[in-house]
Amino acid sequence: MNKEILKATALLNDGKVVAIPTETVYGLAANAFDEKAIEQIFQIKQRPLFNPLIVHIKSIDYLDTIAQQIPPIAQQLANEFWPGALTLILPKKSIIPSIVTAGKDTVGIRMPSHPIALELLNQLDFPLAAPSANPFGYISPTTSEHVKKQLGNKIPMILEGGACAKGIESTIIGFEDNEPILYRVGAISKEAIESFIGKIKVKSKASATPEAPGMLSKHYSPKTKLIVSENIPEYIKNNNVENTGFLLFSNTPDSIPIHNCILVTKNKNLDEAAHNLYASLHELDERKFDLIIAEKFPEYGIGSSLNDRLYRAQETHFDFDYPTELLKINKTIKQ
Ligand code: TXA
Ligand code: MG
Numbered sequence: 382m383n384k385e386i387l388k389a390t391a392l393l394n395d396g397k398v399v400a401i402p403t404e405t406v407y408g409l410a411a412n413a414f415d416e417k418a419i420e421q422i423f424q425i426k427q428r429p430l431f432n433p434l435i436v437h438i439k440s441i442d443y444l445d446t447i448a449q450q451i452p453p454i455a456q457q458l459a460n461e462f463w464p465g466a467l468t469l470i471l472p473k474k475s476i477i478p479s480i481v482t483a484g485k486d487t488v489g490i491r492m493p494s495h496p497i498a499l500e501l502l503n504q505l506d507f508p509l510a511a512p513s514a515n516p517f518g519y520i521s522p523t524t525s526e527h528v529k530k531q532l533g534n535k536i537p538m539i540l541e542g543g544a545c546a547k548g549i550e551s552t553i554i555g556f557e558d559n560e561p562i563l564y565r566v567g568a569i570s571k572e573a574i575e576s577f578i579g580k581i582k583v584k585s586k587a588s589a590t591p592e593a594p595g596m597l598s599k600h601y602s603p604k605t606k607l608i609v610s611e612n613i614p615e616y617i618k619n620n621n622v623e624n625t626g627f628l629l630f631s632n633t634p635d636s637i638p639i640h641n642c643i644l645v646t647k648n649k650n651l652d653e654a655a656h657n658l659y660a661s662l663h664e665l666d667e668r669k670f671d672l673i674i675a676e677k678f679p680e681y682g683i684g685s686s687l688n689d690r691l692y693r694a695q696e697t698h699f700d701f702d703y704p705t706e707l708l709k710i711n712k713t714i715k716q
Contacts, residue, residue: 389540390504400514400528402542403493405466406521407528408511416478425535428517433483434510436490439502452559464494466568470555481510497542523659548656566686602694603666607673609691626670651683
């Protein structure tokens, strides 16, 4: 047994928060049955208490321990896509404390496929509630280095698991009258879901009130202002781009210095682009340009999920003076 996994097991058994690798992004994990442990996640992330967490389980069979009234189609989706990057929103059992679900009677659940996450889950007598391991609103971490830079001084351990293979968050599906609804596009493409269950309704538009789950518009933003462009050559022609960073999909324009550009894939491979997207945004953010111009991805498959994240990042660039407002929100809810 990996010594690091043993250490993480001990910390989690002790009610502590540990950053863990998954195949999508790194998560900030704690015992899903332990309210006190979960409270720390919200504090460390500065996450408003109205935003529920995803619970990570070790096997498909474990689903029945924390969820009930599982629609047959949900069970089929779990059988098809787990372990993997699909989160199912299902009626919760009372064993899940309401702080995990932000008071909702449903809980988000997924069985991750990352071998280290699974090995860890198999050591524990409880599932792990874990949001992405970033400060609220900021870009999700896809390496342990990203977590270390953002939250390193606030958590006792980051379990190393290499760069996340998928690179963007899980796809989220909920059910309304037993009908599946796509709440968040993600690492499993809409097309892949539809080839299995047929046409699916989508409710993932960014909104200020998180009535539809996980859909706060200002998620996934770098600190630098970001704009999505459908025509990079045209943008370069019409603007002064001296202190602009470019996140590129198709190619690197000759007229722009190499330092200003990151090409997320060598041959327009969308999986590779997903794998590199957040790491590239972290990197461009660190280079402190005045502006990041991101090339729009092709609008199909994972490309649509990547565009969703870019447009959310464009919506509001992230302002790090936010905590007082959020803390106020958390206080109100706690009372
Ligand atoms: O890939 C992922 O999903 C990663 C890894 C760590 O598993 N996790 C992740 O968690 O992206 P987070 O918290 O950053 O995003 C999960 C979203 C939240 O925005 C939340 O609103 C939604 O899932 N969610 C969770 N439980 C829900 C529920 N019961 N009802 C509605 N939405 C829910
Ligand atoms: Mg997140």
